[in-house]
Amino acid sequence: MKLRCAGFVHSNENASLWSPCARAPLRGDRFCALHRDAVDGAVLTIFMNGFSHGETHPDAQEIKSRRIARNQKAKNARLEASPQERAATARIRSRREIADK
């Protein structure tokens, strides 16, 4: 009997469903190389961070707050710009879009 990996993959027919992994397990392991790496990474993450369901990394809120503040600052700068500055910014964006094509 051919052994198969104990992991699961997204179904080809429906991405929200799971199917057994068809790969062969690593020698002496229950998982193929892909799933062994995924399991090791997930277990290491849990050991290092102690996350429970719905909990986020302690730095996540601070990083999110900084990103929101940075985006708000940029938005305020755009709103406070003079009409000439806004026109200049629009010209620069337009040139970049043309250059990117």
Ligand SMILES: [Zn+2]
């Ligand atoms: Zn697998």
